[in-house]
Amino acid sequence: MKNLLILGATSGISQAYLNRVADRCEKIVLVARSAEKLQQLAEHASTISDASVTTLVFDLANAEEHGKLVSTVTETMGTIDCALVSYGQLTDQARCATDPAYAMEQFNLNGTSTVSLSLHLSNQLAKQGSGSLAVIGSVAGDRGRRSNYCYGAAKSAVESFLAGLRSDMQKHKVHVLTIKPGFVDTPMTSAFKKGALWASADKVASDIDRAITKKKSVLYTPWFWRYIMLIIKCIPEFIFKKLPL
């Protein structure tokens, strides 16, 4: 991979991925909404890598501007070899019930805006006839659960969209990867007590790196989540609806 674009560059998973691959890149473009954090990240990237590093401050929830964003990126780096989409927020499910406006704003951030961004990016990659689009969904997208179905539904939407997009992009030789992490120790989950099922951002990043290189379609990371979710998906609804999940 020569030219790497990361959207949501300041996320824990993005940073871990950047650490893994930076020294293989020629051009790196980092997009995030905080100029201050981007500056700190750019210093880091320029230290550990010889690549040219550019930062763009952008609120990714703002889908109307996605087209402009992607053309600015293309002007900056030419060909996009890999675009990693890794941003979002863990939705406060309890608040959704009492504050539907919040719920929709969250759905937009984790769902709709990610779909919009994926569309713009895949159009660009199709034009090139090459490249990988890697988007982070979640195991939460596999089945709506009482504790976080607003977040889960948004991830679900993204993943269904990507499944179709992947097939559609075959003719353009564009690779689309759906990444489904389980529990990852990042700022998003700093309030949670960590147990045996938790993985580090670095572990997830190394799985992502391998999946992109091998042009995999769907990545569960760590691997065992594929089987945990398989079981969860198999539970009949009449039982599932009673489970405190």
Added chain:
Amino acid sequence: MNDSWGNICRPRQTQSNLNWRTDVLPVADKKLVVGNRRSYGDVCINDGGAIIDATGLNRFISFDRSTGIVRCEAGVTLWQVAKFAVPLGWFLPVTPGTGFVTVAGAVANDVHGKNHHVAGSFGCFVKKLQLRRSNGDELVCSETENTELFAATIGGLGLTGFISWVEFALKPIQHSMMAVDSVSYNSYEEFLALSSESEKTHEYCVSWIDCLDKSGRGVFFRGKHAEEGGLDADLEAAKRSVPALVGAGFPLVNQLSVYLFNATYMRAHAGNRQYTETIAKFFYPLDSLLNWNRIYGRKGFYQFQCVVPLENAEVLKEVFACISAANQGSFLSVLKTMGSIASPALLSFCRPGVTLAIDFPNRGKKTMQLLSTLEDLVMHAGGAIYPAKDATMSAATFEKSFPKLAEYIQYVDPAFTSSFWQRVNAK
């Protein structure tokens, strides 16, 4: 994660994280910023207060490829620095026996390595650091600016404020492998002779001793950066982990396992052997076994590390005798001589003499008694005890170990404290 490596303390402390160096410090009147919690005892514990984890500050800021001066955030680990710098022909100027420590942790304990006799401690290589105090001050400290705070912060046990970044000098290397020479010995006297001879020829010296053996048998390792092989050799070894189940259960460390292990180890290293090995294997032999502290089970373990002046080096024989009589030691213990190069630190543990580090499974009162006997022996010999490893030393011992304590105290940030500090500053 353990609250500290020895897993002895069960503190009640609040936890929060810093992820960016521009993050605001949580407002709390009893706070402590910590790194990877590789300290064995309670310098990284704050019972009744707030722990602020700075391991999220893991970014580099700059590196000058011509001078080898690196600036990075507080939570960057020494292994991260090594992995980055070795392929470019640079290595850590000083490194402790694990690569998992953070740069700020290395500063705050003014850590030492196998090259203390020729290099001094980590603090000798620190050029600048940024200190954020609870009153909002953000100060760059060095040999020329805020010099007092600079000297107080190196070896400062995390109590002078939050270190947000550190700038330090790496050392140039030509090859990434280590050329090692191991020599077995049968007595403490032989160890002393081997040390003084090897220090003239080898940059890195350390020795493992069998703490169950009264005469003090052991294996001396002396190493240098290899003279061939280039910089591309593999740095890393495969990692394995001790399962959590072991940590939750009974300790695997008992008299029989220690006896068998030590005897096998001695046999494997009989005589004199020469070989090359990776940096990871030479400097961080334990790092390939993640969570090895779990072998001590739920009750955890203590480490005792002291230094005694060379002229009273004999006292360590009494120390060995006590440990052997109490039948309490653990697997291989570490013995090394330290040189006279001093860092700017007001509270550095490092000083000329012989240093011994030894683990003790926590067997309650029996272990406490032994630790207190050892402490007395060391203090009578004019020695000192290493805060990074300690969970039990008395306020009097601390005061005696660190002659510049009074000067240091003036620079302690009033909103910072630790369990260690509560204990040794109990006035």
